[in-house]
Amino acid sequence: MKTMSVTSGFDDFYAIIPAGGVGTRLWPLSRQDKPKFLYDLLGQGRTLIQSTFDRLAALAGVDHVCISTGAHHVAAVRKQLPEIDDSRIFAEPSPRDSTAAIALATAVLAKRHGDQIIVGSFAADHVIRGKADFIEAVRQAVETARAGYVTTIGIAASRPSTAFGYIHEGPSLAAEIPDAPDAHLVERFVEKPDSATAQAYLSTGEYRWNAGMFVMRADVLLKHLHESRPALAEAIDRIAEGIVRDDEALEEAMHDARLEGKNPREAVDARDFHQFRDEAMSANWYGIEKIAFDYSVAEPLSLSGGVAMIPGDFGWDDIGDFNSVAALLPSVNERNVKILGDTDLVAMRDSAGDVVVPDANRLIALLGVNDMVVVDTPDALLVAPRARSQEVKAMVKYLSEIGHDEVL
């Protein structure tokens, strides 16, 4: 299964894309059945997960990128990313948070390629602008991971955001890891702060945003999990074992087909090689602890000096809400109006600073409407001030409470 990677220095690096979150604050564009990573939120012709894949495939090679996602999103992911082989899509029967997602992919990759490989986890719905800076940061992260550190990439905090956790930078590791001159130990991870605290963090120059990017040697991660979360680690191990037994069954069937003079792909296409995985999932998945990777791995390991950070100074955004969408879209006029979709569907008079999403092929007429979000979808319409973009999540919760599940 060894393949060429595109960028040198990444031969033993595998990228994992956990594709999970719905992106509730982007409702009614994002839905439970169509989460935000499936949308082209920048209007650039590629969805967020496609862009994430492009970025990582350019770095590690197509065959070194895998995706962990909910079983009900697999069809949509396959459709958007036909390049990804079925064996590199890990379908979760139910959400079990990021530790399980990253651990399962890592365990399978370790069994397939050896536990000295480096794995890196990168969310499916983030936007990164500076491609070269990103590659350099990941390269240094891979070097640092090779030295045994769980390595995160700390995003330059461009404003005192209260929407992200922060990373407090510790001493430099440059002397220890010459190939990663920007590496530092992580002093500690801190939760999403209030506004004053965020401002204080920024003024020290020692804090960066935690974007949940982690790069590490497979054996380092798996060993830590076996020690700190043995039940989770063992359940994951059994499921990974099922998946590689499926791999072997598939290989065997293709081998047999070759001996019989058949096209091996065609010979196996109609058959299902997920029997061992499905059995192991049934027996082990549902009992797995739901815990974020930050809590299970990053925070505890940082206390014992096991976590490093590479500063990431590429443009980054998680497009959490419509304000984030607005920040990333070009203005359609001198009044700072942003439109995600067909601009011909929006007619404005005396309107400025709005974020408009015409997603229902209807004309949207705005008269004297300033700094508002208007999201028009075939079955639901949202109107809100931009300043309240974060509260869309609460609106969705409210819709659920009053029984509007049909639009969630």
Add this chain to the structure above:
Amino acid sequence: MKTMSVTSGFDDFYAIIPAGGVGTRLWPLSRQDKPKFLYDLLGQGRTLIQSTFDRLAALAGVDHVCISTGAHHVAAVRKQLPEIDDSRIFAEPSPRDSTAAIALATAVLAKRHGDQIIVGSFAADHVIRGKADFIEAVRQAVETARAGYVTTIGIAASRPSTAFGYIHEGPSLAAEIPDAPDAHLVERFVEKPDSATAQAYLSTGEYRWNAGMFVMRADVLLKHLHESRPALAEAIDRIAEGIVRDDEALEEAMHDARLEGKNPREAVDARDFHQFRDEAMSANWYGIEKIAFDYSVAEPLSLSGGVAMIPGDFGWDDIGDFNSVAALLPSVNERNVKILGDTDLVAMRDSAGDVVVPDANRLIALLGVNDMVVVDTPDALLVAPRARSQEVKAMVKYLSEIGHDEVL
């Protein structure tokens, strides 16, 4: 053709309902192809034209109510008002303003019922609350009209509106017309004023709103038009002549059917008895001067003491814009939100004072939206502050300029 009227004192009274204006300021609810009089803007189960018909039929009798409307609205009017006989719907091939509309109906009615009848014109899209007060005002207007005056009903000006023309009240006519104790001469008509002027009018107590309601003897109106607008009067007369020749042809055919022992209605149903009308329309309609009744009749006649006014103190509104709609609808909650349509389609958080029209069967979610108009139709959405309701007309003009004729 003589029929019983429902209320005494109205035997020789005929009501004309000009159903013309689109109601552009109610876009996107109202459209060129579906003007506002076809909508149930109060959510009471009857459209504006149906309510207008109900009010006038209760007073004058079903057979004494007729409608002037655009030829392309006739089918919709017939569907909403199956009670009205085809002979009392006057179809205009193209808009020629209110003088032509009122004059044609009057000329036809005069030929059918004699020119001493009293005609009254009442717009199809006004809302009137005090039914008894309305009947009493019209009764006095009919008495005043019988005495030879073109008689308008002046609406109590409840606020210094700049959206209406005003009527300056002159001396009482009670001594001259004992059956109309509230009748006054009209001193003059004044155009829509600016805000300060409107305030000054109100402070005198001598000004009322001009709602365009006019009651007069047929011969008085037709004589005035023959003198002041001879070309218009003659064109109208020729078309009216065509229409009554159609009447006679229809009567004749029904008479023949009766002689042959057939059901006379069934015998004529499949035939078209509009030949003379259509010929006369083709030859005369398109050259008719476009002029409002206020300019052709009310203003010039008022200068020579020929116009009277009866005060109308019933609740009245012309529902000119979404603010008017809001004023007439009950609030759905303690936050003064008004919804025209299915309230289950509107979900609100921290929103107050809004006017919401869910007309597309989609969920409308409002988060922190105050004092806005949100009108949701299948092919167009309008968002605007309530304070700018009047400017919706300019928005529609703009949409036409930028080529969005498909939603006008």
